[in-house]
Amino acid sequence: MHKEILRDIGEKELINRLGKFMPKNQISDDCALIKTKNENLLINTDSLVENVHFNDITICPEDLGWKAVVSNISDLLSSGSKKTIGITISLVLPARTEWFWVESLYKGINKALKKYGGIILGGDCSKGEGKIISITAFGIQGELELRRNACKPGDIILTTGIHGLSKLGFLIQNKIHFDERFSLNKRLISKSIEHFCRPKIYPNFLNHLLKTRSNKKLKRIGCTDSSDGLFQALQDLAIASNCRAIINYDEIPKDKNWPKGEKWDEYYFFGGEDYELVFSLPKKWAKNLSKRIKNINEIGFFADGEPSIEFKDNKKNKLLENTPFKHF
Amino acid sequence: MHKEILRDIGEKELINRLGKFMPKNQISDDCALIKTKNENLLINTDSLVENVHFNDITICPEDLGWKAVVSNISDLLSSGSKKTIGITISLVLPARTEWFWVESLYKGINKALKKYGGIILGGDCSKGEGKIISITAFGIQGELELRRNACKPGDIILTTGIHGLSKLGFLIQNKIHFDERFSLNKRLISKSIEHFCRPKIYPNFLNHLLKTRSNKKLKRIGCTDSSDGLFQALQDLAIASNCRAIINYDEIPKDKNWPKGEKWDEYYFFGGEDYELVFSLPKKWAKNLSKRIKNINEIGFFADGEPSIEFKDNKKNKLLENTPFKHF
Numbered sequence: 315m316h317k318e319i320l321r322d323i324g325e326k327e328l329i330n331r332l333g334k335f336m337p338k339n340q341i342s343d344d345c346a347l348i349k350t351k352n353e354n355l356l357i358n359t360d361s362l363v364e365n366v367h368f369n370d371i372t373i374c375p376e377d378l379g380w381k382a383v384v385s386n387i388s389d390l391l392s393s394g395s396k397k398t399i400g401i402t403i404s405l406v407l408p409a410r411t412e413w414f415w416v417e418s419l420y421k422g423i424n425k426a427l428k429k430y431g432g433i434i435l436g437g438d439c440s441k442g443e444g445k446i447i448s449i450t451a452f453g454i455q456g457e458l459e460l461r462r463n464a465c466k467p468g469d470i471i472l473t474t475g476i477h478g479l480s481k482l483g484f485l486i487q488n489k490i491h492f493d494e495r496f497s498l499n500k501r502l503i504s505k506s507i508e509h510f511c512r513p514k515i516y517p518n519f520l521n522h523l524l525k526t527r528s529n530k531k532l533k534r535i536g537c538t539d540s541s542d543g544l545f546q547a548l549q550d551l552a553i554a555s556n557c558r559a560i561i562n563y564d565e566i567p568k569d570k571n572w573p574k575g576e577k578w579d580e581y582y583f584f585g586g587e588d589y590e591l592v593f594s595l596p597k598k599w600a601k602n603l604s605k606r607i608k609n610i611n612e613i614g615f616f617a618d619g620e621p622s623i624e625f626k627d628n629k630k631n632k633l634l635e636n637t638p639f640k641h642f
Numbered sequence: 643m644h645k646e647i648l649r650d651i652g653e654k655e656l657i658n659r660l661g662k663f664m665p666k667n668q669i670s671d672d673c674a675l676i677k678t679k680n681e682n683l684l685i686n687t688d689s690l691v692e693n694v695h696f697n698d699i700t701i702c703p704e705d706l707g708w709k710a711v712v713s714n715i716s717d718l719l720s721s722g723s724k725k726t727i728g729i730t731i732s733l734v735l736p737a738r739t740e741w742f743w744v745e746s747l748y749k750g751i752n753k754a755l756k757k758y759g760g761i762i763l764g765g766d767c768s769k770g771e772g773k774i775i776s777i778t779a780f781g782i783q784g785e786l787e788l789r790r791n792a793c794k795p796g797d798i799i800l801t802t803g804i805h806g807l808s809k810l811g812f813l814i815q816n817k818i819h820f821d822e823r824f825s826l827n828k829r830l831i832s833k834s835i836e837h838f839c840r841p842k843i844y845p846n847f848l849n850h851l852l853k854t855r856s857n858k859k860l861k862r863i864g865c866t867d868s869s870d871g872l873f874q875a876l877q878d879l880a881i882a883s884n885c886r887a888i889i890n891y892d893e894i895p896k897d898k899n900w901p902k903g904e905k906w907d908e909y910y911f912f913g914g915e916d917y918e919l920v921f922s923l924p925k926k927w928a929k930n931l932s933k934r935i936k937n938i939n940e941i942g943f944f945a946d947g948e949p950s951i952e953f954k955d956n957k958k959n960k961l962l963e964n965t966p967f968k969h970f
Binding site: 344345346347348349350351352353354356357358359360361363365367389390392393402403404435436437438440441442443444446448450452453455462467480527538539588 | 659672673675676677678679680681682683685686687688689691693695697717718720721723724730731732734762763765766768769770771772774776778781783790866867938
């Protein structure tokens, strides 16, 4: 059964089979349909390319499906989405691809949608040399506009969760050897693989923000996600908002088993694919939130000045000379 | 200048440059935003894959950009879109791709958007082995719901324009030789290349339908586009609507210079990429419309029975034994 490939299945039958993953109320037609109610729609598109973003060794198709959905919903959440409506899926697959692979991918996609909301609205499938999963996700803009350019000097910088774990998971899955002095803690290993293969996101983030808001007039919040790493997220916020990010190294939340050293700091700041939210709030709001929600931490503040990132402890600034993740 | 490639430009600069093609009011952020007003949204996703749907020999990047937009808007129109809001673009490009290529692609994209409406709402760009242009287009559902499953026995089948020209254009661009007995008419040659490289669509289609409607209670119309060929369009309508399509071969509109013969019938029925609209209407409405609009023709009718396609003239039925265009 596992060996049945797309070339043998044929296009019509493939479309039939994919249709079974979609809810029955969707029009099986040229277009998908969204019913809107005077609400603003957030849209996000992301592509995962084989041998660039994934390969069959590091991640199984079910996890890949999960991750493709989660990375898109993370972008919606980081813009202030209050509800995910659904996704369209554009697949490019070699004709030799096994049906089992496609089925597993869709299982992962539907598991993530079940967990975080939304349905499959439609999509298409084309033949190609390598696998590509391109997802467009739709959400409803909530009361707070979370935007990269809404950070203000004086704002506290906060982050959800812990960074670097996904990068470590990636290295472990790729069987990249570590210096033997670091005999990695077993819980850290399984946690890192989990973060890489089945990242979690924060569907209640907007509610937490609303519940801890110190002043109802505040409607715009500086925010992005750390899909390209914590450093890149901070840089994107600093550039879009035109201010200086000052980070307190000692306050950044690390896994208790995370080793010390330059290499490990590099994984932490430049790793990427953690899908944590990096954002800024006025002092009082930040205090309310970080006190109330366990896995949200203050890590620094924004100040007036040319867009840049620096550490409170100058000795740590050499960290920033590393090259961040590059797509090209 | 033409030799500047993406690897030398780098990701950040590439995103900057692509941003210049977008309207200034779009948020440069994790997500794109659509403001909705209690209207239903139509969504369509289509991918063009290098060496499957296009290559550098048959089509230049500017034409490719035009065509990528037009093929998506065609799907919106065939569902009854009254206005195109915009598109998101997901590009996969090898690092060796020249910037000139990307710039030309966007020129073509913006030319099509200028002609048919809509703006670039957002998108992303990833490295990959071959080029892929994946576009998601958004339109507003108009008063009439055009759907594949809305054809009824007794309805007249109509089509805009002429089929097969795009296929002929593709063959000419690929320098595929024709039997020497057919010395092709020069006007047919240039028209076919035009249809293949710069296909036109029907932004006024919905208005024409509304203006010629015989009964205001009629709200649902059977319709699809011929992006996969006239035969495939008829088959999709017949299957989705569960009825028999009976085609009058003598009524199908051909270019006056279109040669006769089985090969040419095959190009006509199975060619694809013409983006003509294939639809069905009650008799009176069909008459009103085809009389009023020059390039809309009646080509047959739907009847009760198992989903199928047949010709009024039985001798032509052997045509239908050919294999239609296959993606896998």
